[in-house]
Amino acid sequence: MRKKTDALVSKQDTHFFNVFSLVIGLLVAVAVGLFALARIVASHTQDLQVLSDAEYSKNVHARIGPPVKEAIAGRDNSALAIKPAEGTAEGGASGTAVAAAMPQNGTQLFEQTCNVCHGQGIGGAPKAGDKAAWAARIAEGKAILYEHALKGFQGKAGVMPPKGGRLDAPDDLVKQAVDHMVQMAQ
Numbered sequence: 001m002r003k004k005t006d007a008l009v010s011k012q013d014t015h016f017f018n019v020f021s022l023v024i025g026l027l028v029a030v031a032v033g034l035f036a037l038a039r040i041v042a043s044h045t046q047d048l049q050v051l052s053d054a055e056y057s058k059n060v061h062a063r064i065g066p067p068v069k070e071a072i073a074g075r076d077n078s079a080l081a082i083k084p085a086e087g088t089a090e091g092g093a094s095g096t097a098v099a100a101a102m103p104q105n106g107t108q109l110f111e112q113t114c115n116v117c118h119g120q121g122i123g124g125a126p127k128a129g130d131k132a133a134w135a136a137r138i139a140e141g142k143a144i145l146y147e148h149a150l151k152g153f154q155g156k157a158g159v160m161p162p163k164g165g166r167l168d169a170p171d172d173l174v175k176q177a178v179d180h181m182v183q184m185a186q
């Protein structure tokens with residue numbers, strides 16, 4: 001009697017095992033199929049979309065472009081102009097944001113723009129406040145200093161870009177910044 005039940009149970013077990021394996025197998029096949037389908041669909045849409053995305057290609061251009069741009073006295077250096085920070089373009093306050101970015105006096109222009117090079121003496125720039133570096137330049141007279149600051153200047157030490165790169169700054173403001181640096185070196 002007992003033997004008969006054993007055989008019955010084991011037969012049921014085998015049946016269950018077979019069905020179970022079949023279902024698992026089918027599910028795996030469906031999953032692999034879905035994966036392959038997704039890959040195929042993506043290869044026709046996603047890659048192409050990424051490559052034709054304007055933002056993406058712009059970034060690629062920026063990354064593979066020349067790493068350094070040099071200012072050359074007497075040439076168009078407008079690409080080097082330090083652009084005012086892009087403030088809140090939307091929302092009515094656009095005008096004020098840009099206007100606020102323009103320094104109000106020579107000292108501010110110096111701190112915002114000239115200080116980038118003249119603060120630490122980068123690229124051959126005479127360090128602001130360094131009397132020895134400025135004495136000979138001051139001796140040239142302010143007219144020359146103004147002109148070199150406004151129009152740019154290629155000296156022995158390096159390149160002074162026109163208006164220090166801040167091409168939208170009014171001439172008077174740049175002159176005030178020169179005055180400020182001259183004052184610091186006296």
Ligand code: HEC
Nearest residue numbers: 114117124125137148149155156157158159160163164177
């Ligand atoms: C990109 C770096 C850089 C920035 C920014 C910069 N300068 Fe200069 N500047 C130089 C260098 C380099 C020289 C020295 C050139 C030389 O004598 O060879 C110089 C020289 C000068 C001189 C002396 C010119 C002379 O005849 O000896 C003045 C004045 C001057 N800069 C003013 C300014 C003012 C004002 C600003 C800001 C509006 C400014 N610079 C921003 C790099 C810079």
